[in-house]
Amino acid sequence: MLASYPRPFPAFCCRWGRGIAVAAARAEEGGRQKGSRRRGEDGGRADRPRGALGCAGETEYSDRRTQFFSQHRKMVITMERTKLAPFDCAKELFAALPKGVLLTTKAGDKVNSMVIGWGTLGIEWQTPVFIAFVREHRYTREMLDKNPEFTVNVPVGAYDKKIIGVCGGKSGRNLDKVQAAGLTLVEPEVVSVPAVREFPLTLECRVVYRQQQDLAALTPKLKDACYPQDVDSSNVGANRDAHIAYYGEIVSAYLLK
Ligand SMILES: Cc1cc2nc3c(=O)[nH]c(=O)nc-3n(C[C@H](O)[C@H](O)[C@H](O)COP(=O)(O)O)c2cc1C
Secondary structure: OHHHOOOOOOOOOOOOOOOHHHHHHHHHHOOOOOOOOOOOOOOOOOOOOEOHHHOEOHHHHHHHHHHHHHHHOOOEEOOOEEEOOOOOOHHHHHHHOOOOEEEEEEEOOEEEEEEEOOEEEEEEOOEEEEEEEEEOOOHHHHHHHHOOEEEEEEOOOOOOOHHHHHHHHOOOOOOOHHHHOOOOEEOOOOOOOOEEOOEOEEEEEEEEEEEEOOHHHOOHHHHHHHOOOOOOOOOOOOOOOOEEEEEEEEEEEEEEO
8 A cells, every 4th residue: 555655745744854953953942933832741732723634834833843852852853754644554554453563652751652452543523543442551541641642653564573572561661662672763743742763654643532441341252351350450461451442533644764
Protein backbone atom coordinates (compact mmCIF):
# COMPACT_ATOMS: atom_id res chain seq x y z
CA MET A 1 0.00 0.00 0.00
CA LEU A 2 2.84 2.36 0.81
CA ALA A 3 4.37 1.63 -2.58
CA SER A 4 2.08 4.25 -4.09
CA TYR A 5 3.89 6.93 -2.09
CA PRO A 6 5.53 9.38 -1.93
CA ARG A 7 2.66 11.66 -2.75
CA PRO A 8 3.39 15.32 -3.30
CA PHE A 9 3.61 16.98 0.08
CA PRO A 10 0.21 18.68 0.54
CA ALA A 11 0.14 22.44 0.62
CA PHE A 12 -1.61 22.49 3.99
CA CYS A 13 1.21 20.65 5.66
CA CYS A 14 3.47 22.59 7.88
CA ARG A 15 6.95 23.42 6.70
CA TRP A 16 9.39 20.73 7.77
CA GLY A 17 12.20 22.20 5.74
CA ARG A 18 13.38 24.53 8.47
CA GLY A 19 16.26 23.05 10.37
CA ILE A 20 16.66 21.95 13.93
CA ALA A 21 19.10 24.81 14.48
CA VAL A 22 16.41 27.42 13.95
CA ALA A 23 13.99 25.73 16.30
CA ALA A 24 16.66 25.13 18.90
CA ALA A 25 17.74 28.76 18.70
CA ARG A 26 14.16 29.86 19.26
CA ALA A 27 13.92 27.52 22.18
CA GLU A 28 17.07 29.00 23.68
CA GLU A 29 15.55 32.43 23.32
CA GLY A 30 12.48 31.11 25.06
CA GLY A 31 10.71 33.17 22.44
CA ARG A 32 7.05 32.62 21.82
CA GLN A 33 5.64 34.17 18.73
CA LYS A 34 3.29 37.06 19.08
CA GLY A 35 -0.38 36.15 19.27
CA SER A 36 0.21 32.48 20.01
CA ARG A 37 -1.14 30.60 22.98
CA ARG A 38 0.50 28.07 25.23
CA ARG A 39 -1.11 24.65 25.25
CA GLY A 40 -1.65 22.73 28.44
CA GLU A 41 -0.46 19.20 29.09
CA ASP A 42 -4.03 18.02 28.71
CA GLY A 43 -3.50 18.27 24.97
CA GLY A 44 -6.56 20.47 24.65
CA ARG A 45 -6.41 22.65 21.62
CA ALA A 46 -10.11 22.95 20.90
CA ASP A 47 -9.92 26.72 20.95
CA ARG A 48 -7.31 26.81 18.25
CA PRO A 49 -8.16 27.16 14.57
CA ARG A 50 -6.79 24.22 12.63
CA GLY A 51 -6.47 23.39 8.98
CA ALA A 52 -7.08 20.11 7.22
CA LEU A 53 -5.99 17.05 9.23
CA GLY A 54 -5.59 19.24 12.25
CA CYS A 55 -2.49 21.18 11.17
CA ALA A 56 -2.12 24.35 13.17
CA GLY A 57 -1.55 27.66 11.45
CA GLU A 58 2.07 28.63 10.82
CA THR A 59 2.43 30.97 13.79
CA GLU A 60 0.87 28.58 16.26
CA TYR A 61 2.73 25.68 14.76
CA SER A 62 6.07 27.42 15.15
CA ASP A 63 5.18 28.22 18.73
CA ARG A 64 4.28 24.61 19.49
CA ARG A 65 7.51 23.44 17.91
CA THR A 66 9.51 25.93 19.96
CA GLN A 67 7.88 24.68 23.14
CA PHE A 68 8.59 21.10 22.15
CA PHE A 69 12.25 21.82 21.49
CA SER A 70 12.64 23.78 24.67
CA GLN A 71 11.65 20.65 26.57
CA HIS A 72 13.43 18.08 24.42
CA ARG A 73 16.10 19.84 22.41
CA LYS A 74 18.75 17.37 23.45
CA MET A 75 16.82 14.34 22.35
CA VAL A 76 14.46 15.20 19.49
CA ILE A 77 15.31 15.49 15.81
CA THR A 78 13.47 16.89 12.83
CA MET A 79 12.76 14.59 9.88
CA GLU A 80 11.12 14.85 6.50
CA ARG A 81 7.96 12.81 6.16
CA THR A 82 5.54 11.61 3.55
CA LYS A 83 1.99 12.51 4.45
CA LEU A 84 -0.60 9.71 4.48
CA ALA A 85 -4.36 9.48 4.80
CA PRO A 86 -5.43 7.99 8.19
CA PHE A 87 -6.07 4.47 6.89
CA ASP A 88 -3.25 4.22 4.35
CA CYS A 89 -1.15 2.40 6.93
CA ALA A 90 -3.74 -0.34 7.57
CA LYS A 91 -1.94 -3.14 5.75
CA GLU A 92 1.43 -2.48 7.41
CA LEU A 93 -0.16 -1.85 10.81
CA PHE A 94 -2.08 -5.12 10.91
CA ALA A 95 0.89 -7.06 9.57
CA ALA A 96 3.09 -5.64 12.35
CA LEU A 97 0.70 -5.79 15.31
CA PRO A 98 1.12 -9.50 16.16
CA LYS A 99 4.85 -8.94 16.70
CA GLY A 100 4.28 -5.58 18.36
CA VAL A 101 4.17 -1.91 17.45
CA LEU A 102 4.88 0.99 19.79
CA LEU A 103 2.43 3.24 21.57
CA THR A 104 4.32 6.33 22.68
CA THR A 105 3.12 8.79 25.31
CA LYS A 106 4.48 11.95 26.86
CA ALA A 107 3.67 13.59 30.19
CA GLY A 108 5.74 16.55 31.32
CA ASP A 109 9.32 15.84 30.30
CA LYS A 110 8.88 12.08 30.26
CA VAL A 111 8.41 10.15 27.03
CA ASN A 112 7.57 6.45 27.24
CA SER A 113 6.97 3.76 24.63
CA MET A 114 5.20 0.48 25.29
CA VAL A 115 4.59 -2.41 22.92
CA ILE A 116 1.02 -3.14 21.90
CA GLY A 117 -0.19 -6.18 20.04
CA TRP A 118 -3.85 -5.31 20.02
CA GLY A 119 -5.41 -2.40 18.20
CA THR A 120 -8.35 -1.39 16.06
CA LEU A 121 -8.53 1.01 13.15
CA GLY A 122 -11.95 2.35 12.20
CA ILE A 123 -14.53 5.09 12.07
CA GLU A 124 -16.85 6.27 14.84
CA TRP A 125 -18.52 9.63 15.33
CA GLN A 126 -17.58 10.40 11.70
CA THR A 127 -14.04 10.36 13.01
CA PRO A 128 -11.09 8.13 12.02
CA VAL A 129 -9.90 6.39 15.18
CA PHE A 130 -7.18 4.05 16.36
CA ILE A 131 -8.27 2.18 19.48
CA ALA A 132 -5.51 0.98 21.81
CA PHE A 133 -6.16 -1.48 24.64
CA VAL A 134 -4.03 -0.71 27.68
CA ARG A 135 -4.24 -2.71 30.88
CA GLU A 136 -5.08 -0.70 33.95
CA HIS A 137 -1.76 -1.20 35.69
CA ARG A 138 0.46 -0.04 32.86
CA TYR A 139 2.59 3.05 33.34
CA THR A 140 1.28 4.05 29.93
CA ARG A 141 -2.18 4.30 31.45
CA GLU A 142 -0.84 6.80 33.98
CA MET A 143 0.81 8.75 31.16
CA LEU A 144 -2.44 8.84 29.17
CA ASP A 145 -4.32 10.07 32.21
CA LYS A 146 -1.93 13.02 32.39
CA ASN A 147 -1.77 13.77 28.68
CA PRO A 148 -4.41 12.06 26.51
CA GLU A 149 -2.39 12.02 23.30
CA PHE A 150 -0.26 9.26 21.80
CA THR A 151 1.57 8.21 18.69
CA VAL A 152 1.44 4.73 17.19
CA ASN A 153 4.82 3.76 15.74
CA VAL A 154 4.94 0.94 13.21
CA PRO A 155 8.14 -0.72 11.97
CA VAL A 156 8.85 -0.81 8.26
CA GLY A 157 11.42 -3.41 7.23
CA ALA A 158 14.10 -4.71 9.60
CA TYR A 159 14.48 -3.30 13.10
CA ASP A 160 16.36 -4.02 16.31
CA LYS A 161 14.39 -6.65 18.26
CA LYS A 162 15.78 -5.20 21.46
CA ILE A 163 13.20 -2.44 21.04
CA ILE A 164 10.37 -4.92 21.50
CA GLY A 165 12.19 -6.60 24.40
CA VAL A 166 12.70 -3.37 26.32
CA CYS A 167 9.44 -1.59 25.50
CA GLY A 168 7.32 -4.73 25.86
CA GLY A 169 9.10 -6.28 28.83
CA LYS A 170 9.94 -3.41 31.12
CA SER A 171 7.90 -0.63 32.65
CA GLY A 172 8.68 3.02 32.11
CA ARG A 173 7.76 3.60 35.75
CA ASN A 174 11.33 2.87 36.80
CA LEU A 175 13.29 3.00 33.53
CA ASP A 176 13.93 5.46 30.72
CA LYS A 177 12.86 3.06 27.97
CA VAL A 178 13.58 5.56 25.20
CA GLN A 179 17.24 5.52 26.18
CA ALA A 180 17.37 1.83 27.06
CA ALA A 181 15.85 0.78 23.74
CA GLY A 182 17.94 3.25 21.74
CA LEU A 183 14.95 5.11 20.33
CA THR A 184 15.35 8.38 18.44
CA LEU A 185 12.50 10.78 19.07
CA VAL A 186 11.23 12.82 16.16
CA GLU A 187 9.35 16.08 16.27
CA PRO A 188 5.60 15.47 15.96
CA GLU A 189 3.29 17.28 13.61
CA VAL A 190 0.05 17.96 15.53
CA VAL A 191 0.10 16.32 18.96
CA SER A 192 2.62 16.86 21.76
CA VAL A 193 3.98 13.30 21.66
CA PRO A 194 6.98 12.53 19.44
CA ALA A 195 7.28 10.01 16.64
CA VAL A 196 10.05 7.37 16.62
CA ARG A 197 12.64 7.17 13.84
CA GLU A 198 13.22 3.42 14.25
CA PHE A 199 9.48 2.70 13.79
CA PRO A 200 8.75 5.27 11.09
CA LEU A 201 5.14 4.70 10.07
CA THR A 202 3.25 7.02 12.40
CA LEU A 203 -0.27 7.78 13.54
CA GLU A 204 -0.70 10.84 15.75
CA CYS A 205 -3.76 10.40 17.96
CA ARG A 206 -5.72 12.46 20.45
CA VAL A 207 -7.93 10.53 22.89
CA VAL A 208 -11.60 11.36 22.34
CA TYR A 209 -13.08 8.54 24.42
CA ARG A 210 -11.91 5.98 26.94
CA GLN A 211 -13.79 2.98 28.20
CA GLN A 212 -12.95 0.48 30.91
CA GLN A 213 -13.77 -2.97 29.61
CA ASP A 214 -16.23 -5.07 31.58
CA LEU A 215 -14.80 -8.56 32.12
CA ALA A 216 -18.23 -9.82 33.21
CA ALA A 217 -19.45 -9.16 29.68
CA LEU A 218 -16.67 -11.29 28.12
CA THR A 219 -17.07 -14.96 27.26
CA PRO A 220 -15.63 -17.21 30.01
CA LYS A 221 -13.21 -18.72 27.50
CA LEU A 222 -11.61 -15.37 26.59
CA LYS A 223 -11.75 -14.16 30.15
CA ASP A 224 -9.81 -17.18 31.40
CA ALA A 225 -7.33 -16.98 28.54
CA CYS A 226 -6.60 -13.26 28.74
CA TYR A 227 -7.19 -12.40 32.40
CA PRO A 228 -5.91 -15.22 34.66
CA GLN A 229 -6.45 -13.95 38.17
CA ASP A 230 -3.51 -15.82 39.69
CA VAL A 231 -0.94 -13.42 38.19
CA ASP A 232 0.34 -10.61 40.33
CA SER A 233 -0.71 -7.30 38.82
CA SER A 234 2.33 -5.55 40.20
CA ASN A 235 4.52 -7.39 37.67
CA VAL A 236 5.30 -5.89 34.30
CA GLY A 237 3.67 -8.89 32.68
CA ALA A 238 0.57 -8.50 34.80
CA ASN A 239 -2.42 -9.82 32.96
CA ARG A 240 -5.01 -9.91 35.67
CA ASP A 241 -6.07 -6.35 34.90
CA ALA A 242 -8.85 -5.46 32.50
CA HIS A 243 -8.06 -3.29 29.53
CA ILE A 244 -9.02 0.31 29.04
CA ALA A 245 -9.91 1.11 25.44
CA TYR A 246 -8.45 4.44 24.37
CA TYR A 247 -10.09 5.83 21.27
CA GLY A 248 -7.57 8.09 19.60
CA GLU A 249 -8.74 10.40 16.85
CA ILE A 250 -6.15 10.11 14.09
CA VAL A 251 -5.13 13.72 13.58
CA SER A 252 -2.09 13.03 11.42
CA ALA A 253 -0.50 10.06 9.62
CA TYR A 254 2.85 9.87 7.85
CA LEU A 255 5.93 7.87 7.01
CA LEU A 256 9.21 9.31 8.28
CA LYS A 257 11.76 9.40 5.44
C1 LIG B 1 4.15 -8.36 21.54
C2 LIG B 1 3.58 -7.65 22.75
C3 LIG B 1 2.31 -7.11 22.69
C4 LIG B 1 1.76 -6.44 23.79
N1 LIG B 1 0.50 -5.89 23.70
C5 LIG B 1 -0.03 -5.20 24.73
C6 LIG B 1 -1.31 -4.55 24.61
O1 LIG B 1 -1.94 -4.53 23.53
N2 LIG B 1 -1.81 -3.92 25.71
C7 LIG B 1 -1.13 -3.88 26.92
O2 LIG B 1 -1.63 -3.30 27.89
N3 LIG B 1 0.10 -4.46 27.04
C8 LIG B 1 0.68 -5.11 25.99
N4 LIG B 1 1.92 -5.66 26.09
C9 LIG B 1 2.67 -5.55 27.37
C10 LIG B 1 3.34 -4.19 27.56
O3 LIG B 1 4.04 -3.79 26.42
C11 LIG B 1 4.33 -4.27 28.73
O4 LIG B 1 3.66 -4.66 29.91
C12 LIG B 1 5.08 -2.97 28.97
O5 LIG B 1 6.16 -3.24 29.83
C13 LIG B 1 4.22 -1.87 29.57
O6 LIG B 1 5.02 -0.72 29.65
P1 LIG B 1 4.68 0.52 30.61
O7 LIG B 1 4.53 -0.03 32.01
O8 LIG B 1 5.88 1.40 30.47
O9 LIG B 1 3.43 1.13 30.11
C14 LIG B 1 2.50 -6.32 24.99
C15 LIG B 1 3.81 -6.85 25.06
C16 LIG B 1 4.35 -7.50 23.96
C17 LIG B 1 5.76 -8.03 24.04
